[in-house]
Amino acid sequence: MHQVVVLAYDDVVPFDLSVPVEVFGRARLTDGGPAYEVRVCAVTDAVRAGAVSLRAPYDLSVLADADTIVVPGVADLDVAVPPAVLDALAGTPARLLSICTGAFVLAAAERLDGRRATTHWAAAAELARRHPAVTVDPGVLFVADGPVLTSAGAAAGLDLCLHVVRGDHGAAVAADTARSCVMPLERAGGQAQFIAYEPPTPAGHGLQPLLDWLTDNLHRPLTLADIAAHASMSTRSLSRRFRDQIGTTPVQWLNRQRIRRAQQLLERTDHPVERVGTLVGFTSPTAFRESFRQLVGVPPRAYRTAFPPEPRSALAPPRPRRS
Structure with missing residues (x-):
């Protein structure tokens, strides 16, 4: 069975962590069997996640058997990513998904170099500044660039996961999954993040x-x-x-x-x-x-x-x- 492993680390965004667990966990094949085996892993026993503390049932060793790895967003972009996480992401042959600012983690592991990617529109300029080897598209819901897929903030993670389900198992399974999650049918990745993105205008110029x-x-x-x-x-x-x-x-x-x-x-x-x-x-x-x-x-x-x-x-x- 296709194994989806979701990474948990300190300062992870709880919503981003729960999205792949829910979507992939609810996906069912036409015979009623589960479409994915979903695991959550972490470096440490306890993970700080906003107002709550989480305990992941697996450590990073399960990444070795993962078919898909999901990297949720991080609330503070200045929090250092554990080296063990970066090493695991850098060397894995698994398909990689990021939700919201999880793109910063993939970029730190150099998995977005030379690729097109997206993140939350408010963090897009910073992603481009920190990682000039990444082509950042701030105006879309998600980007699929080969085996690496990135999504914008919040609900765009739902769109990305549903897009993956559809690609893996077809439109009927994706539609059933959407209904199970009480979600609308997926929006196309190229749909905008409902903001006319504009690079910041430099201050103090003559114009x-x-x-x-x-x-x-x-x-x-x-x-x-x-x-x-x-x-x-x-x-x-x-x-x-x-x-x-x-x-x-x-x-x-x-x-x-x-x-x-x-x-x-x-x-x-x-x-x-x-x-x-x-x-x-x-x-x-x-x-x-x-x-x-x-x-x-x-x-x-x-x-x-x-x-x-x-x-x-x-x-x-x-x-x-x-x-």
Whole structure:
């Protein structure tokens, strides 16, 4: 039987640890038998996991027989990974999965070098900084690069595990597993983490006043020529300075800001989707839908379905009663 071994170590995220145990543990073949044998192992007898302490029934020796090893996320990225864990991961021929910041552990074991990987969007820039040999994709739910698979945060680990079940045993087993876990059918790995990721803008550069002006004028259908005129530069000089200081083009930067603002409006207002597109400077509903889908991974209507605005009564203060 296929053996799945889940690693536990100090400062592990309890949710990330439980996800593979639940998903793989609930998977059943068509004849009703278990699809996987799931084991949890640790370096020490007791493992600190947030507000709880855990005892794993196995030590690292079980990794030698593992077909799949799952590395859950770690809460503190500065906590040193035990050398025994890194050695075991570096030398194993098993398929490797990481959930959330577990990608940092795989990267420390040099198992992500030369590969594409993902992690929680808030930690993606740090993963790329610490491990430049890794191609970090911060905008997807999970990445499958050969025998090494990485997922984004929280629920994306569920998506990844279900994706693995489907690849191992087919869609019917995966669907039954999803129902058993009371999970929706899996989302595609390329679906975005519902955030228009943007690399941090360096502080203290000469373009900051222009960026502030652009942010205040997202509702206007600005062109590159409009932006250059406001900055008193040629379009070529403006593009070069943006590329040097921001790492992207003026129009790309502006488009990301528009989509971020659109996300906020979709979450916090009941404006029609077409109205939201107009409010953030898009001249046509088609252009808005295409840009939104490209950056977020789903169309604006699907995004609003996932993150519906609160009822107006919940957003507005109650009216005073007349005496």
